[in-house]
Amino acid sequence: MANRNLMPRTAGIVLHSAASYDLVVWLAMLGRERAFRERLVQLARLESAESVLDVGCGTGTLAIAAKRAVGPGGSVYGIDASPEMLARACKKARKAGVELVFQNAVAETLPFPDAQFDVVLTTVMLHHLPRNARQQCAREMGRVLKPGGRVLAVDFGTDPAKRSLLAHLHRRHGHVTLSDMLALLTEAGFNSIESGKVGIRDLQFVLAVTSR
Secondary structure, three states: OOHHHHHHOOOOEEEHHHHHHHHHHHOOOOOOOHHHHHHHHHHHOOOOEEEEEEEOOOOOHHHHHHHHHHHOOOEEEEEEEEHHHHHHHHHHHHHHHOOOOOEOOOOEEEEOOOOOEEEEEOOOOOOHHOOOHHHHHHHHHHHHHHHEEEEEEHHHHEOHHHHOOOHHOOOHHHHOOHHHHHHHHHHEEEEEEEEEOOOOOOOEEEEEOOOO
């Protein structure tokens, strides 16, 4: 197991039980996780040959779906603060036969140069961060996006203590509503182009573009 003293530090909550997490997500989605990930790919409007970053990629399921969408000419990177999550993500990618780059890093300090990506994804992760860290994450996502690049943010639309099994798993971590996400991205210099319900559980999304 990795030395946790050497891991990048985040102010947020880090989930380490990768197998348990995958099981809970599968149960929460009633076995429809593939449809959920495909829905997110559609919402992000991914195109062939684009470069994509998945912030808080977890066990890599969305990153794999994104790579299939952008094809061999595109690239997909995933970062997560948990080595256990990344280890499982690497196994999934090898099994799926797709080439991805996973890196142990935190959302508040993305280890990439300015303007590297066409699209940034963050799914059910923002509520793990306290407000200041969340704001820093939003600024970092804007920094690593190319001019006019897109960000797709997805999180719980209501108090997770009152809704789905997936929300129940996160109930002690807080929540980020649709209005929270809109305000967060606007403050970070994004322009929202679409928002609303994902159509699965009580999840909400914002698709926004950098204004620079």
